[in-house]
Amino acid sequence: MTLPLSPAAAGLQHKKYFFDKFGITERLLERCLGEALSAGGDYADLYFESIASTSIGIDESLVKSASQGVSAGCGVRVVSGERTGYAYTDDLSADRLLRAARTAALIASGPAKQPVQGFTETKTPSLYPAPAVDLDSDLSTKLDLVRRADLAARAYDSRITQVRSSYSDELRRILIAASDGTFASDTQPLARLNVFVLAKEEDRTARGTSGGGGRVEIDFFQTEKTPEHFAREAARQAILQLGAVAAPAGEMEVVLGPGWPGVLLHEAVGHGLEADFNRKKTSAFAGMIGRQVASSKVTVVDNGTMPGRRGSLNVDDEGSPTQETVLIENGILKTYLSDKLSSRLMDMPHTGNGRRESYQQIPMPRMTNTYMLAGEDAPEDIIRSVKRGLYAVNFGGGSVDITSGKFVFSASEAYLIENGKITAPVRDATLIGNGPEALKYVSMVGNDLELDEGVGTCGKEGQSVPVGVGMPTVKLDRMTVGGTGR
Amino acid sequence: MSSVTQLAANDLQQLATDIVTRAVKAGATDAEVTIREGDEFSTVVRMGEVETLKESGSRGMGLRVLVASENGHRVASTSTSDFSAEGVEHLVRGALALAQVTSEDPFAGLADPGEFGKIGGENGGDLELYHEDVYSLETVQRIEYARRAEAAALAADTRITNSEGGSFDAATGHRIFANSRGFTGEYRASSCSISASPIALGKNNEMQRDYWYTYARSLKKLDTPESVGIEAARRTLRRLDARRVKTQQVPIIFAPEIARSLIGAIFDAASGDSIYRGASFFAGKLGEQVADKAVTVIDDHTIVGGFGTSPFDGEGLPSRRTVIVERGVLTNYLLNTYTGRKLGMKSTGNAARGLAGNPGIGAGNLFLVAGTTTPQEILGGVQSGLYVSELMGQGVNMVTGDYSRGASGQWIENGELAYPVQEITIAGNLKDIFRNITAIGSDLDFRGSVASPTLRVDGMTIAGE
Structure with a gap:
């Protein structure tokens, strides 16, 4: 468990990630925004995003899937009156960023008229934990969650015949710089546990689903909303539906x-x-x-x-x-x-x-x-x-x-x-x-x-x-x- | 991270096979690599002015590894947008590390040798999926397509007072797939479209919106922007001053663009993943009558130029044509290698996949074979009923077949469309709905990868006032 950092320290950490990993500098951000406004746009912004995601699933009591993904990119927006120009790139090198800025710039036509303001960092609260390391460190803990959900759903009632449970999370880092001086960064965790079950009795089959999570770390699923909670809830619904009558x-x-x-x-x-x-x-x-x-x-x-x-x-x-x-x-x-x-x-x-x-x-x-x-x-x-x-x-x-x-x-x-x-x-x-x-x-x-x-x-x-x-x-x-x- | 940013197509195939080789060297028994590239352009013109212009491209790759062990294979997958050497290294290392935590599954594994293959000549070229002309227009001409579509809609009637705009979109995609059994394949596909979405004002100042579009793989095959705008206006105007109706049971006629969702439900019900779990009301029904005997439904991945056509499926098996329902009898489940093995059958070449994860089940060009009755004749046969032109919500339970969705359309009186209706639901059970298809239109037209003629269904319940 990582303790939430103080807002100022957190902001620095999010920003540092893009600056260190992709070689972004404030000077480059200003250049891109200047390029974006070069055809006369009123406003421009850059949205950098880097996502790391994990998912793991149990199905028929076997761990049939585990996957991880990473992606990163930047979107450049230029606004001119009610018009919006947009371009993006998944290559964060300076020349690609500048090229995206020039593409988006073409929503306007004319000489540059709006200068890029000096950046002022948006003060952000800490509504959720900002893990210092990527979430992929505790795979075995995630595995344990889906196994527990599988066991709990099967134990609920002998009429539960199929259980699928999955855990997925992502860590999204963003950095936003805009020509009006907006400068903000954030690290946003998002996790979710899902359970799907089928119940069978004679010729009737019914389904039940449950799930939940939030911008939380993994201990949320051990202390607040456990795998057993979601599993029982899904199983309860499926058993209930076995006896359901036509809706009015x-x-x-x-x-x-x-x-x-x-x-x-x-x-x-x-x-x-x-x-x-x-x-x-x-x-x-x-x-x-x-x-x-x-x-x-x-x-x-x-x-x-x-x-x-x-x-x-x-x-x-x-x-x-x-x-x-x-x-x-x-x-x-x-x-x-x-x-x-x-x-x-x-x-x-x-x-x-x-x-x-x-x-x-x-x-x-x-x-x-x-x-x-x-x-x-x-x-x-x-x-x-x-x-x-x-x-x-x-x-x-x-x-x-x-x-x-x-x-x-x-x-x-x-x-x-x-x-x-x-x-x-x-x-x-x-x-x-x-x-x-x-x-x-x-x-x-x-x-x-x-x-x-x-x-x-x-x-x-x-x-x-x-x-x-x-x-x-x-x-x-x-x-x-x-x-x-x- | 820029050393491999400008790879030619051949290099991407080479990259895919290189990653397969590296994964095997690093300990995978088998490996599959998917690489996708895409470019998109879109513009929206609203009330005659450009609202958005968007132009960009991106790519990604995914690796799936299979590690053999005593009781089957352990599988895991990774994906990335980072094509650098470091990105590839992370992709391979990550997948093998993940495979250590997954279970041995006796049914997991690549297809048997001899099953792999592809159709459509070199890189699927004979299938005519890719037309460079989708990007041949200058930006001003593209904007003009969108503007003309919207303008035609706005000019159609004084009651059209507002608009969500006209649009022009173009996109190309490039897909490369390689596996450790020696399969490599790639193909390109293109698409373009024009749409219009006007808003009309009714007698009580109530607003209604509808839309229309044209979608094609080549610019040459698009309908004119004007025809799109005029049809969008017609569809919007016919919704004005809609009423509600009483709760009742009457025959329902599904417009072709709405009937498509019922054909999609037949596909989903026959999908191998749901069948082996017993999660579909079609489970165990192979060879049985599941629909009216006039109903034949086909999933064909081989139609030249089709929106659902490809040279090979998500596992490198050649594309084919599968009859799902023939004269009302369920003749085939839709299977990939895994679900086929679970059911003791062979894949039907329906593997679909994203960059990460195990292959799923996907449709190609899916359609219900046209009948001989004209839509007018079908309408003429209904004394009192509902013609559905829009459905809302996801109220379909594929486990039980229970079906309940929001609807709007036209009320039918004495065989003719009488007045618009809205804020009602239609409900029934798909098992009965498929059996109660009592008329099939002659008007089959592919406007996307799923197509249906006009259908009449009896016995459903309308809930309203």
């Missing part, structure tokens, strides 16, 4: 459990509040700031500063500090999630939400950890208030059409509620709603806020980034459930 079809009252069902917020409102869609007025939420978009019981925040969380970042991928942003307060839409480009063009506060999948991608506004604040209702009172409805506690994932606002999310563990009581488990079903309307039907909010266990990956325009979601138990008076039953 149609509009009904829906109660969502705490934690991962917060994917509702991510799809119903989160994406629609990303500033790029609102700048272009392509979001169903465009022009709605100050308007009621949810019931007064609903307050939703996006918070990139939670220690150790999967969606957290010391700095975003534009070198800006992350923050806690209130998106919806007591049902009223307060603000959008922005990056540098959209906050400048919209003249709106910059929320530090500029993210990208890798050095090969242009950054854009993205969520970090998005959740609803706790209310005052006891979860059992919420269930008791439902005459006939659905109680959904686990989801596979979701998606949204930003423009029409229609969103779906797919329940993988749900139950019927009959006369205030949770009864039969139901088979997988998709729930569908309309973003700007759905949260207006929130009539009860539990006092049991939870965040998910660290499994979320969000896709937007082909780019994937790790995110978190969370929610207390919530009751929606109306939602459409896509089953086949009565």
Whole structure:
């Protein structure tokens, strides 16, 4: 276990990595930025990235796979008005970096007009450990985690016939230098343990999955969320699904459990509040700031500063500090999630939400950890208030059409509620709603806020980034459930 | 790290075989090396102005080693973007170190001698996968393609008020594969596309967006930007002022571009990895009726110029054509070497792989053979039903076959499209859905590597109001 370094020492360490390993110098960064602005761009930035990743998997009780990878590269972005030019290289030699800068520069045409400002290092917190050495040192510990998960899942019930468990981690180092003087660096660990099981009984087969992690070191899986925890959870779901009945079809009252069902917020409102869609007025939420978009019981925040969380970042991928942003307060839409480009063009506060999948991608506004604040209702009172409805506690994932606002999310563990009581488990079903309307039907909010266990990956325009979601138990008076039953 | 930055194609094949040799020298019983290079260009024009221009290239390589032991092979893999001598050294050393912690697996191992091979002449050239013309346009001309597509959409109707833009993309890829059984192969592939994504405003100020595209391996085969823009506008406009409908069971017609996902589900259900685990509802169903007798589904990796064509698969086996379902009967599982051995069968040449990890199962050109009924005739046969033109979400469980997805499209009344519908779900079970395909269109058209004609399915549940 490496203790978190002090912020100043950590910043120095991240920067030193690129300077030492790839021969990058401040002088070279300035030259590249100067080249990037040589055709008249307003703003330019360089994003260096170096990733080391490991994964190991057990399958049929055999360790069938182990892999490690390294990759490095740099992306050069030039902004001119609303235009963006982008080029990248996986060769960090000076001539290749300068060539990428010249390619990106061509988004503008004319003489250079913007000088490169002197660098000021972004002060960063230490939200997660910054290991001094690469994570590949303790392979046997990782192996032990997947073995323990395999054993625990098989031991849960004799009807568990297949177990696959995997551990994967990556250590991402980034360095960002921009013509506005931004200079930031960070080292971002990300680890995850996954368990997939099949249960069989007579002619019925069912699956169960579980997993989690975050920006944590390996001892997290030994002390906080153990392999046994995830294994039992996956096995429990699969055994439960063996006895599931058809999900109901149609509009009904829906109660969502705490934690991962917060994917509702991510799809119903989160994406629609990303500033790029609102700048272009392509979001169903465009022009709605100050308007009621949810019931007064609903307050939703996006918070990139939670220690150790999967969606957290010391700095975003534009070198800006992350923050806690209130998106919806007591049902009223307060603000959008922005990056540098959209906050400048919209003249709106910059929320530090500029993210990208890798050095090969242009950054854009993205969520970090998005959740609803706790209310005052006891979860059992919420269930008791439902005459006939659905109680959904686990989801596979979701998606949204930003423009029409229609969103779906797919329940993988749900139950019927009959006369205030949770009864039969139901088979997988998709729930569908309309973003700007759905949260207006929130009539009860539990006092049991939870965040998910660290499994979320969000896709937007082909780019994937790790995110978190969370929610207390919530009751929606109306939602459409896509089953086949009565 | 710059000594090997400008290798010619031959040198990359040489590099791949050199790494194989080094891995064997360092203790691997067998080794496989994959090298990939790619270049991309993309531009988006929005409301007539350039929004983004992107141009770049990258490459990577991966090594998989197999170390024989008493009860099978231990396998491990590494990947890197560092092509320097130091990077290669790290790649080889890392893979062998990892192989010490993996288990002996009696089913792991390369294919048997004699199974390796490739089709399509030298470097797959006869397959016509690579056309230099995708990069032949100047940047201003590329921007013009994107601009024209968007402009055609914006001009189509006054209700088109906004846009996510028009785009032009071009890409080339180069793949090299070598193994310790003497196989080396490489091929190049190109692609280009134009798309438009307009936004229309309805009576109640509700916005709708849709898109259309043209995608080809050669610039010459692209549709015109104008035709893309006009079709994108038509698709967007037909969504305006959509209603919801009541929960009910009616016949559902899947538009060809949507029916593709059902064909993909047939492939996934027959995929060897799920079969040997019993994780698919097709497990143990070989030779049995799994779909209506009019249904024939083929996975063909050999179609000249196809989007899913290649000279060899991810393990160096020659590409081939496999009939998955013939007149409703499941005739083949889709297998790589490993899943074949698990099932006591031979690979069907369906190995797919990234740079790192064990080979998976991948499709080539996957399609459902066209029927003789026109889409109009299929529509004409439905009194009351749903024509689906969009599906949302991932609500498909391949273990049980349970299927539940968000949908939008057009309501059918008396054999004609009557009005748009949205915010509903369609649900059923794939086992029943495949058997209840009651009409197959004559309109098979490859717009990507997976293709289907229009399909009618009976017995599914719509959930709505």
